[in-house]
Amino acid sequence: MEMAEIDEGRPADEPKLSTKEKILDAAEELFAERGYYGVSIRQITQHAGVDLALANYHFGPKEELFRHVIARRAEEHSHRQMEYLQNAIAAAGDGPPSIEALVRAFCEPIFDRTMRGGPGWKHYIQLLSHTANTKQSHGFLAPMNERYDPVVEAFTDAFKRALPACAPHNVHYAVYFLQGAIVYLLAETGAINRQSHGLVDASDFDAILERMVPFFAAGFYALAGRP
Amino acid sequence: MEMAEIDEGRPADEPKLSTKEKILDAAEELFAERGYYGVSIRQITQHAGVDLALANYHFGPKEELFRHVIARRAEEHSHRQMEYLQNAIAAAGDGPPSIEALVRAFCEPIFDRTMRGGPGWKHYIQLLSHTANTKQSHGFLAPMNERYDPVVEAFTDAFKRALPACAPHNVHYAVYFLQGAIVYLLAETGAINRQSHGLVDASDFDAILERMVPFFAAGFYALAGRP
DNA sequence: GTCTATAATGAGATAGAC
DNA sequence: GTCTATCTCATTATAGAC
Known part of the structure; x- marks a missing residue:
């Protein structure tokens, strides 16, 4: 909840992190790498360099710690996604938005954070991918996935306006495929690095984006001409 | 390893499963649903209706049980994927294969098994999806993911022959996007069911496939015209 | 091959001193 | 806010009776 707290005017380049931040950072990284059940509180606090008991003291039980990890960045992230969407819509003026611009706006804020947001954001995004691909058989994951539904629905609406001739359900299929690729x-x-023998680098999201935009835009156009 | 074993001539419609099969079935289902670390041997044996000690007796430690779950179906599945690929190539005669046929051949054996292969296959395919989206920070997952590399590479080669004007690395990008959507x-x-307010059903892979073929074929064509 | 019983370890959580 | 020590429980694994 309260993240910066007192923070008595120390400069931003100072590496002194509070205990809460150290725990959140470590939990974020390990949850992203091995999943919720693959990590213990002991591993998290050890990786954070703090005492075992402090995790429970600051965040309560393990599920609550997980929720705090998500809550720390969720709002800022979804907010920026909506900004990219608004910019893509605004760029088209009074006309319908450009499909290419919408595909780019859907991918770019995520890719940008992964590549240039620092390690914390990279781990957070990977954690998003992990949970997005997990069935919510355990209830505490549900609110996390549902948090991004409004963003997806806003993009879907924009795609529908950009392709008025396309049957609405086909727009949903197309967005579904795009989401899947992103996740x-x-x-x-690293599978693609092996399979392509180094021709494609899974961590070069700039190169990936330049292929995604024409690829998925063409897919949208292809579905627009179908009943 | 030895799956059918003695199997003294009892009819195929008889529901009597061996203890080993009961354990493998339960492990397959629970691993697919909650991941390797999210399931205990106790839950597996309880779900299978057998004694706790029998899992270790038949399969050794937990990681070995996981490997057996994968090994049971891996060869048959990858073999069928290759058959679909060969059929798509053969259908084109001496000419280059059809992009649409290749996209279909890539998806169809997987979707068919998920929808019509019975619950065991459905769980196995979901387990594949789960591990395909997991970083191999724990080594025992690596052989499982690498097992399907030859299949992907064979499809990629066919796509390259179908699009001789396309830069090879762009074919790899396109296959990457297709893999991602499938996984x-x-x-x-169920996210798409929520987001589309019921317009799209995540379990209806027949309807999904009919959209995937034109969507991803168009993507391939779009990338073919790029340097 | 199966089951009971138990060992050995690791887990999440907390009480209480500082 | 921090750390030591501990409680309680669930976990994997196995020894030994049947």
Whole structure:
């Protein structure tokens, strides 16, 4: 909840992190890498360099710690996604938005944070990918996934306006495919590096984006001409 | 390893499963749903209706049980994927294969098994999706993911022959996007059901496939015209 | 091959001193 | 806010009776 707290005017380049931040950073990294059940509180506090008991003291039980990890960045992230969407819409003036611009606006804030947001954001995005690909059989994951539904729905609405001739359900299919590709790309498993023998680098999201925009835009156009 | 074993001529419709099969079935289902670390041996044996000690007796430690779950179906599945690929190539005669046929051949054996292969196959495919989206920070996942590299590479080669004007690395990007969508679709998280307010059903892979073929074929064509 | 019983370890959580 | 020590419980794994 309260993140910066007192923070008595120390400069931003000072590496002194509060205990809460150290725990959140470590939890974020390890949850992203091995999943919720693959990490213990002991591993988190050890990786953070703090005492075991402090995790429970500051954040309560493990599920609550997980929720705090998500809550720390969720609002800022979804807010920026909406900004990119508004910019893509505004760039088209009074006309319908450009499909290419919408595809780019959907991917770019995520890719940008992964590549240039620092390690914390990179881990957070990977954690998003991990949970987005997980069935919510355990309830505490549900609010996290549902948090991004409004963003997806706003993009879907914009796609519908950009393709008025396209049947609405086909727009949903197309957005579904786009979401899927993004979720998989963000996992950065490295499979594509092996399969392409180095021709494609899973961590070079700039190069990936330049292929995604024409690729998925063409897909949208192809579905627009179908009943 | 030895799956059918003695199997003294009892009919195929008999529901009597061996203890090993009961354990493998339960492990397959629970691993697919909650991941490797999210499931205990106790839950698996309880779900299978057998004694706790039998899991270790038949399969050794937990990681070995996981490997057996994968090994049971991996060869048959990758073999069928290759068959679909060969059929798509053969259908084109002496000419280059059709992009649409290749996209279909890439998706169809997976979707078919998920929808019509019975619950065991459905769980296995979901487990594949889960591990395909997981970084191999724990070594025992690596052989599982690498097992499907030859299949992906064979499809990629066919796509390259179908699009001789396309730069090879762009074919790899396109296959990467296609893989990603498939992995996400197979997870069946239900997010698309919420987001589309019921217009799209995540479990209806027949309807999904009919949109995927034109969508991704158009993407391939779009990338073919780029340097 | 199966089951009971138990060992050995690691887990999440907390009380209480500082 | 921090750390030591501990409680309680669940986990994997196995020994030994049947």
